[in-house]
Amino acid sequence: AQSVTQLDSHVSVSEGTPVLLRCNYSSSYSPSLFWYVQHPNKGLQLLLKYTSAATLVKGINGFEAEFKKSETSFHLTKPSAHMSDAAEYFCVRRDTGRRALTFGSGTRLQVQP
Amino acid sequence: DAGVTQSPTHLIKTRGQQVTLRCSPKSGHDTVSWYQQALGQGPQFIFQYYEEEERQRGNFPDRFSGHQFPNYSSELNVNALLLGDSALYLCASSLFLTRGGSPQTDTQYFGPGTRLTVL
Secondary structure, three states: OOOEEEOOOEEEEEOOOOEEEOEEEOOOOOOEEEEEEEOOOOOEEEEEEEOOOOOEEEOHHHOEEEEEHHHOEEEEEEOOOOHHHOEEEEEEEEOOOOOOOEEOOOEEEEEEO | OOOOEEEOOEEEEOOOOOEEEEEEOOOOOOEEEEEEEOOOOOOEEEEEEEOOEEEEEOOOOOOEEEEEOOOOOEEEEEOOOOHHHOEEEEEEEEOEEEEOOEEEEOOOEEOOOEEEEEO
16 A cells, blocks of 8 residues: 655744655555644645645644655655744645545644743 | 534543433534544544535444534534543534545644533
């Protein structure tokens, strides 16, 4: 089965420093890739999506991700972390012609003051 | 513009009981998907409904069933509840598309979820 692997279960950064959340995907024909964020006791919010257009995707709240086919990666970055960014982040794929989303195991981002 | 809504927000049941969860999709969407999120894990796909039919199913037993109504809202039913069914149940809505002859759904937008506890 096609999958996504989030390489870090927990990431801790200081407020104002860069954020990097890593995601690799198993190779497939042109998967669509997404990053979703989940704040405590809340549903999932879409941050950004890649659907084979530009490889650098800009999302909400200053987040962006770069699709690198040669590395089968889709890492999420933000130049400067804010306290409100503390949440669980999920890397997600949807394969061409498929309806279901496949989620990674999640990365918990902590932001220290 | 109302987003995806789910009811109830919390539910407590005992083993062996049956439960029904409800979802109203975002305005303009015609497809509803259901996911189960166990504590500390990523959501897992249960099934998707479009045009009142189940179109794709994940690796869940027949105890999990669903329905979609003409107004696109949906229900998830779970029979003979087990302790392991305790989870956050998420509904996602989207728009059905056909690209290059291949059916697929556009971006999925999630509701706040229903927290089910089975005792």
